[in-house]
Amino acid sequence: MRRAASVVVVAALLAGPVQAAGCDKPVYLTLDTGHMGVAPLVAEVLNREQVKVTFFLANEKTLTGGASLDDQWAPWWKARAAEGHLFGSHTFDHVYWVADVKDPADPKGTRFKLRPSAGPDAGRLQTWTAAQYCAELQRPADRFHAMTGQAMPRLFRAPGGKTSPALLAAAKACGWTHVPWSAAGFLGDELPSDRYPNAQLLQRALDHIRPGDVMLAHLGIWSRQDPWAPAVLEPLIQGLKQRGFCFATLRDHPAYRDAALR
Template identity: 25%
Template sequence: MPKNTLVRDLRAASALVAAASLGLMLTGCSSYDGHSPADARGDAENGAKVADGTVDCAKERCIALTFDAGPSEHTPGLLDILKREKVPATFFLLGKNHVVKHPDLVRRIAAEGHEVANHTWSHEILTDQDPDAVREELSRTQDAIAEITGREPTLMRPPQGRTNDEVTKVSRELGLAQIMWSATAKDYSTTDSKLIKKRILDQADRDGIILLHDIYDGTVPAVPGIIEELKKRGYTFVTVPQLLAPGHAEPGKVYKP
């Protein structure tokens, strides 16, 4: 191989490695064996069907709204929007300074038919922790939510989407499935509600899981426009468990569209 060609090929390979590394840093995701919503539906017991009166996402164009790191002072307005639009959502709640600070909001989220899920106690990156610390981060939030709602969550979302074998093992022990996402507005980096809306609409797809945060100023004002446009496109909004039905999220497994 000519020297110039070899150098060019090495540079191209290096560029690809750098791009992949940058992509990993930007998304915050680790390597894992992910299962899609369609996989979960396919794993359902033979003959299993969705409950009467509920959405069959194998037939309908479904999408799931999820909100991380609340509840906060923005959550009541969000719940008002969801109630008005008859849209269910999944809330991955943060324990410290959120669940314990806003028990009435946690109670309201559950009472209004939304899925209550776990986003750890203090948003520590779980892959940086030893197993006991991971267990503490998840179990404290499990206990706090159960004390308020009477039910422990069955879903969790690791901060920044970072997981590994140890996180998976602890999640399995605690009866928690890990839920990732397919669309994010990176609303932690902007207060521009129009931009948040555009980013989500550009990424929305069938069986998608949308990641937003109900703790940032620009997010909740973007939600009505997101809902309106996706309804026009023929989407039906569901919780994450509804998206997987008649299958169900198995503890420890990672689900990502």
């Protein structure tokens, strides 16, 4: 299960005036890849509700035995791109940061202990240079361009939200801006459904989401028995709209719009 270890620290990053065009109560729904089992239903809800979101792409194992960026899913991503959603990198092999280590080749430099959860090295602890991490961020962008013909904005989300100042600085140096999520925006689809049923997660989100919040959910979580999406997704969207909120992609967020345009 992915855990949001750094979720509480993002409030300060998201502070300040946050406004999408024509709306004074914007919220920013973001969806990371997963096993993709609910992806078609999620797309139906977004189309029905006329909501645009930001997707973060990794090449994760799917319920059908393939991967979320393989040829089976290429038409799905192409359709989402045509609809006007926004996209960012989630690292190709869903690579978790574990720790910083000193670079033996440069006493002032830093390398990173990382553990992919997908791909040929899944589960293996590795040590990468900053250049290797930057190359990993670029891999979903290259695949996205091959699938859709569109360029991916230079936005990324580290798996699990796990980062360090050195990792963020390395990504920034090669042009990538990290996107965490708001404390109230952690929608809970990673949590066990027996302890956190959908009705509870829905009510918690409706009670606590505030203007400017970046929200996080996924296109399928292996460990959740009662899928969060689309059961919670549509009533959440409708409930927030009834409360005067509107939905925007990160291209309208003042902290990320410059990176989204690159």
